[in-house]
Amino acid sequence: MSNSDLLQIDNLACIRDDRVLFEHLNLSLAAGQMLLVEGGNGSGKTSLLRILTGLKLADEGEVLWQGKAIDQLAADYTEQVSYVGHHDGVKRELSCLENLRLVQAMGKPSGVELDEALDRVSLYRYGDTLVSNLSAGQKRRLALSRLIVTESLVWILDEPFTSLDKKSMAGFELMFEQHLAEQGIIVMTSHHDIGMVNADIQRLDLSQ
Amino acid sequence: MFLWFHKLGSPPHFYRIAGNWLPWLGTIFLLLLVAGLYGGPILAPPDYQQGESYRIIFIHVPSAWMSLFIYIVMAGCGVVILVWRMKIAEIVLISSAPIGASFTFLALATGSLWGKPMWGIWWVWDARLTSELILLFLYLGVIGLHGAIEDKRVATRAVAILAIVGMVNIPIIHYSVEWWNSLHQGPTVTKFDKPSIHWSMLIPLLLMALAFQVYYLLALFQSCRTELLQRERNSRWVEELIAK
């Protein structure tokens, strides 16, 4: 464990019903590193990610941010984290711009103009379209655009590339690489093949 | 002493200590029960206003006290669960709920039995009985919520909040119901303690209260041990216990 380790997982365990999803998990991530969590369905990937966001309590062990337990840091930790889970986290009855305005209102705005953010995810023309009129891929891109409009060190992403085509995927992978280059941290699950060859990736396979 | 308390917080120790206490608790309970039942229903003089039928207060009043006491214990456990996350507190909370609900029901049933010879009807909307009825709903809410949530760790923490919220509301509900009752001058079943109570009635009453307390501990420990085994069934100490 070196001093530049920002995120540490210490003896983490998660139990669902009677099954131990994972236990004795030890891991650390430094700035600029990415953690890729692999494993089949039901292996506990989503649970691990939710524990890392602070939304879920681990059954054993703890997660440390800069040496302090995230349970105790509470908002001091979560304000550094952006989470995109299975659900898109956007309201169907609002337009893309309205959704992004809310994302900025709830978090720390990054200074990027909303129109430009939409442009970067190829949704420029859909600013005033209601989310209910978007396709699944478009909704996912909107969900991921929260990473652009807010400023956060840690990105926790659960199957971010669902419903996306190869071109969009490549675009986002570039975005992720840049985030890592800027000393950010990414924790991600994906059952797609990741083409990020320049990145410093740790792999964790939960299916044992 | 503090060390002993701390040890109590650990599941295997609690299991063993609670088990050791059980036969003692059982004996004490029976002794107190016999003393109380003899002193009260049998020995104490008939009440000058209500004759013989008042004797049911020896069960009704201690039950009502217990129903409130147990809810306070549950709320206390709730605080311990949310602040310190002690597993034993979770077990005590969830095991106490059915016991508390039973005492509440007993208080309601005996209150109703008391009302019958006095007023000729099985139920009166007097302040105490109505408060007890609402308390019963609070208990059922706790039991129901715990049953409805699948992940039992989440369930006990949710129920901890419910118990605390309920506790804050109990004085409010009690006062509101008293006020409501005073508006309409309804019949009162439980006003026996208006004039100061004679010691020949007070002592059996206290004995019964004590007996019920011991019963609570008895039932609680039994129930906790079972719940503990159920929850920790995958842990080492339980496997060792079964192997013996």
Next chain:
Amino acid sequence: MNRLSLSQAFIYLLRRDLTLAFRNRAEFANPLLFFIMVITLFPLAIGAVPELLARIAPGIIWVAALLAAMLSLESIFRSDFDDGSLDQLLMSAHPMPLLVLAKVCAHWLVTGFPLLIISPILAEMLGMPQQAQGVLFLTILIATPILSLVGSIGVALTVGLPKGGIILSILVLPLYVPVLIFAASAIEAAAGGLDVSAQIYMLLAFLFLALSLSPVAAAAALKISMS
């Protein structure tokens, strides 16, 4: 760039929820219709005897308000739970109790406030005397926010449960009893020309207690339910 201030975040969320309600108009009309229908059922059930109806009108209206409130509670967190917005709100750096308060305010404006407008009409239909109608209005104004605030704790505890609505009723009804007692009693007293300040003060006290404690309890309950 800097984060929004607390009051700005509050207003944002309040406006968001109001916008959502407005765009989902049909869904939010249901509790109001339910309220009207329940009140209409009583004359049908017990006979249209004017003196009787006038006597029990306060009780009928308040029980109907309670039931309508319980029916509408689920909408506070349901939609956010379903689409993942609740997770995002929980992770916001703004204090969760504040965000909950914003949502509850929006809920009251959408569900409690319409009751305020329609209650004089219904009171007239039940034959409630004039001097009592003013107090009816006042009690609905003060006490329906309490129903939303206290109810939000119950919803927070049951969000995401499959049969949440039934359990919600059991949880929340005992907590509503004091409100019911004082609100109905105030109107009845007013109908008899008596002083109602005691009841009104009690309701105000409940309101302030609920305003200060419920958001905290509901926020804690949400954190637990979502973990």
